[in-house]
Amino acid sequence: MTVPPRPAEPTLREILGGRRGALDATIPVAAFVVGWLVADRTGSLSAVSWGGGAAVVAAILVAGFRMARGGKPRSVLLGLIPVAVAVAVAVATGRAVDFFLVQIASNAGSALAFAVSIVIRWPLLGVIVGLVLGQKTRWRRDADLLRAYGRASWVWVGQYLVRLAVFLPLFAAGQVVALGVARIALTWPLVAACIGISWVVLRRSLPHDHPGLLHPVVDGIPTDSPTRPNDHGES
Template sequence: MSDRPHASGDPGPDNTGQDNAGQDSTGRDGSAQGSEGHGGAEDLARRAAAGFHRTEDGQVDVLRTVGGVRGLVEAIVPGVVFLGVFTVTQALNPSLVAAVAVAAAFTVARLAQRTPLTQALAGLAGVVVCAFVARTTGEAKDYYVPGFYTNAAYGAALLLSIAVRWPFMGLVFGFIRGEGTHWREDRRRQRAYAAATWAIIAVFALRLAVQLPLYFADQVQALGAARLVMGLPLYAMGLWLAWLISRPVAGAADEPPA
């Protein structure tokens, strides 16, 4: 199972449509008027927020954002199957075949039901890449190597977004909260969204800190278990924490623009 930072099994039109913040179909409301100067950033924000959802009370809908129960199953089960078959048989090929077969079955099921294929296809592609790497080296532990690179890449990209003062979670949460990119004019909001982005970076960093030592120690079963626990479940927790960290403080006066 690959550690994808975001997965949404049903990126429907309501993701960028009207929500409790009063956004219209372009994601702009009264607070986002006059943002023509940031048109490119607004467009990037809409794209980044495409798979994020809110609940009726205006909170981030973590479960739906990660693809719902079905998305969780599709993301987790191939890894469980690979680890389970390998633990029982200690044979690489049957484990890889079983994992790929399960991921393919999820894709076929979505195709038959005519439901969105994005998450299932991404999951299948991830499993195939992991299987290819492990089959090439002949080492079961190398099934988890692609995840190390994706975690490092996503973490580096988010770190860069903070460095250039466009923290990624500000683009995402600012859009779905109806703030557009105007949060950049308030130092408090900049710091809040930077902290929210750090929370997601911490997810990627924690995965690497725990899993790399297991990889180099050839602890395949422990590595597989860590990958399952620290996949979508840990990401969902980080996403929820990032949302709480960055929530606006009612009645707070704005600081001078940065």
């Protein structure tokens, strides 16, 4: 059976969204750095606690705003937990720089998880997109999609490694302010670049006559996704 040329389809940015969540994640970081810096400059002995308190308050305000705008409670809670854990680590050690340990560990774990998923032929980009589109694991039965998702997933590995390459030297040097700036600068802009580049890799890795992400070819027959990305919108 001849597969017709693939029609226009939504991009990864439209499928995954994420800009709002990425921007929200930077507000508590900025609050922590400002709170710690002001308290430290005024000679406070509990500068880390002041920074942590500012971060928690900022996270709660962001959560409240999102809830008021109709955000899902689970998504809001998932945004609060990393901030609370990061603050707890910093307060426990008494080192402001340790506020960024959770982020560093998260990026290291994500890089490893994406790399391993590619090696075992369960590329995480495909898993995520498949879940969003309601395809479950049907995309894995399409050899072209499986290969394309694997290649595009390497871009995500690179994203996490870029952050680690910036964060680790600053962390070792105890540069709290620089880490805060880097954390903000490497959130949404880097995510946007990663999504854009991985989309290009994904499209170019598929044969010209492949029907696209929405229609995995199973046993030579294109299938339809039960849901459309536009039903999800940007988060």
